[in-house]
Amino acid sequence: MPAHDGLSSAAETGATPVKTGEGFYCFLRYGHILSSLLREFLESSFLEQFCPRRLTRSQFCFLKLIAGNSELQVGELARCLGVSPAASSKNIDRLERLGLVVRETSSEDRRATLLTVSPEGRRLVEDFERLKASQLAPVIEELGEERTEEFCDLLREVCLGLLERTTAPDAPCMRCAGYYSPDCSVVELHGECSLKPRRGVEA
Amino acid sequence: MPAHDGLSSAAETGATPVKTGEGFYCFLRYGHILSSLLREFLESSFLEQFCPRRLTRSQFCFLKLIAGNSELQVGELARCLGVSPAASSKNIDRLERLGLVVRETSSEDRRATLLTVSPEGRRLVEDFERLKASQLAPVIEELGEERTEEFCDLLREVCLGLLERTTAPDAPCMRCAGYYSPDCSVVELHGECSLKPRRGVEA
DNA sequence: CATAAAACATCAACCAGGTCAAATATTGAC
């Protein structure tokens, strides 16, 4: 699992920059660096140093979604994460064997199995968030409140600009990676939020 | 291959935000959305609609690096991308079979095989960059020169802040995903740039 | 010079995690 996949303009493209200037390149450059960092340090490194038994990124991702949305079903989860129901089922097998989530057939619809996170599972996810916050907080603090807000505004604007110019894929939107916002601007452009219906069940 | 993996705080973490406020959450939220968008629309969608024969993200990534750095070796490439030499070799097999790259044993060191991109391979990579630019340019333009610059500054500052607070992994740095800059600030913090030595060979 | 050690690419065997297609159980519509 490469920490950062480098799928982006390689150096030669300096030769044909289409007609775009400094800002364009700079944006791509730091955009990718930010992506890498978010992925690399806030996530992968955690998994290595924290997890009792090795969990892959993908498995942890299942765990997080289950922890965040109580009584999720196998298929729902699959749709959220953009994988087949079969894959979802198998991943849950593993999480269940590790004692991190619990399967339980629904009483209303006995075809469905509801997933809930176990106490250990919950603790794991919470540890993760705490670590993430502790690494991120000083950066935000150093930036200062005003500039942080400015940054968020700009980020938001750029994201929306990109979104406007793309067609929505049929997969559900999970772009916020679980950082739900009730007035999500993505929704306005591209249909429903897969987190919305159930979220908040256990706040 | 999920377009966006959702590995991040799920909703429940609104319950335990450690002590961090609005900006923290907002940053994570839009940071992840940006990541997803960079990945999803600028990259994955391209592969689907453009590639003559299906290339995976990973394979395209190999192609790009080869296109950008002439006479790369198999092992170097593996190191750049954080995979084993065996994996690198296999991926190159496939790219070679598709006629996108060319193997050639080095004349100086006959153990090494040098990789170069074929004309078709080059064209593919160029098409990719062009598409990417055409999707991104209007967003940048709409933002305006001044705000774009501001945004890049902030992005840069945040990235450096994060970098300062992390330990460098032993893998080579490819966080910029190929968007090289001669005065890369990542270098100042974390050793060498794997792109540096050869880049520019064929500009 | 001879030879041991290191470096490079590749091959084989294996594994993890995804796919699809089929099997099973349940539900809801008619």
Next chain:
DNA sequence: GTCAATATTTGACCTGGTTGATGTTTTATG
């Protein structure tokens, strides 16, 4: 009651990664 649709699981398979062994070439050393 039948039948189509839904939810999950299972099995066969594929892909892309891993490790370890191998062959070749280079480099270092006695």
